[in-house]
Amino acid sequence: MIDYSQFPDRTILCIDMKSFYASVAAVDRGLDPLTCYIAVVGGTDRQGSVVLAASPALKRDYKIKTGSRLFEIPKDPKILVVNPQMNLFIKVSTEITKLFYRYVPPSAVHSYSVDESFLDVKGLEKIWGDARSIAKKIQSDIYNDFGLPCTIGIGPNMLMSKLALDLESKKAPDGIADWTYDDIPRKLWPVKPLSEMWGIGKRTERTLNNMGIFTVGQLANHDLKLLEKKFGIMGNQLYYHAWGVDLSKVGAPIIQGQISFGKSQILMRDYTDEKEIKAVVLEMCEEVAKRARTAKKAGRTISFALGYSKDELDGGFHRSRTVEKPTNVTMDIYNVCLQLMKENYRGQVVRSISISITKLVDDYEMQLDLFDQDGWKKRELGYVVDKIRNKYGSAALLRAVSYTPAGTALHRARLVGGHKG
Known part of the structure; x- marks a missing residue:
């Protein structure tokens, strides 16, 4: 048995906005997010567009959920299908975060995603009441201020509050679930x-x-x-x-060992030309490398996956390779992806690509290699390019392949969060 007395016993709220994109889109149109039928899709002009969010009623009555495709939505006049409004979604998310500051200081808030946050409310009982009372107040404020529903999980650590949210609160009548260590054998x-x-x-x-x-x-x-x-x-x-044990502090990743930098992309069309596929792979390697450099990290294991069109008999492949020296250099990552592609790709129709780097180390110093004397130049060049893009925009410097019909980076540079603003 685990002796829980040796572990932190905080009071953490995990707050999830219910069908956030769909709910915001509904309220923006004067509709009730809980009863209307609305779907937010990647693009209403493409039948293969992915459903980014579906309202609770649409999920319940039509079985349409996040990840469904536009062509799966019935042609019913009661159903409203809309494009994403990323600028609006981000603005509302920011305002909701500000609402949390009425109850806790900014240091006690961790925005896990655009629609999910963790709050540490330990020690605030004399001001706001117990954890469930605080959760109800926040839930009420969000609904009164924004017209948006939310569910809340409460636990002694971040993991437990997240489990309470996912496994119980979304089914609870009031949308709130409170888990303690004693609940582990019975609930988890x-x-x-x-x-x-x-x-x-x-x-x-x-x-x-x-x-x-x-x-x-x-x-x-x-x-x-x-x-x-x-x-x-x-x-x-x-x-x-x-066992429900988690030592993470609010603001730190819940699973430390799973930290990675990656990029996945569902392509706008089928790709059959190997040169075109390699062009997109290069663009994505550039973005993965930039994300790692921004965090001052470099990785030793590079993972590469191709997903094939639904008409192919094979679904695709996912392979990884570990290199001798940690890297965040675009061309190093790209060359490993090309090796994996050469070994595993046999000309199938490609519809999705995924690239990531793991086994990360801090990138504050570099060991010089006699066989790669220009290695430090390639490393520093990446940081210089990042500075230019951060100052003038992601499209300020692009590789030549991005201006070919195969490229996607130029199009994505005009998007917010990968979608139309």
Whole structure:
């Protein structure tokens, strides 16, 4: 058994805006976000556009959800299909964050995403009441000020509040769930499939299933040394998360070992020309490298995936390669992707690309290599290009491939959050 007395016992709220994009779009049009049928899609002019958000009623009555496609939405006059308004969404998200400051200082707020935030309210009981009272006040303020519904999970740490949110509050009558360490065996351990638990993806779930682990309880009671042998540091985290243990502070990533920098893109059309595919791969490597440099990080493991068109018999491939020296240089990442592409790609029709770097280290110093004497120049050139783009815009400097019909960077530079403003 775990001795929870040795772990922090905070009071963390995890606040999730219900179907945020769809709800904001509904309120902007004078509609009730809980009862109207509205879908926000990547672009109303393309039948293959992805549904970015669907209102609760649309999910319930028509089974349309985030990730569905535009052509799957019934041709019903009651259903409103709209383009994203990213500038509006970001503005509302910013104002909601300011609302949190009525209750807690900025240092006690962590914006996990545009529609989800963590608040540490420990010690505020004498001012606002207990955790559930604070949650109700915030929930009421958000609805009164913005007309938007939200759900809230409460827990002794960030992980527990997130689990309370995902596994209970979204089904609770008042949209609020409060979990304590005592609730772990009754509420968390029965959870299956394992991918229902935040932090466990389908791939990890399959590996755990092959080990005979199908519920969170079985994971919590598995041999820790065997998990660490199989997953490394992630095995340790999986084990302790199954016990509800999380040492992260508000503002820090919940799963430290999963930090990576990546970019995934669903292409606007099918790509059949290998040169065109490589052009997009180069653009994406540039963006991944920039994200790593912005954080002053470099990575040793480069992952590359191609997803094929639905008409192909094979769905695609995902491969990784670890290099000797950590890098955040665009062409280093690109060359590894080309190697993986040469080894695995056989001319299929490509519709999605994904690139990421992991096994990160701080990039504050560089060991010189006698066999790559210009390595430091390539590294510094990346930082110089980043400064120019940060000052004058992402389209200020683009590679030549971005001006070809294959390129996507020029189009994406005009978007906000990957979508129309």
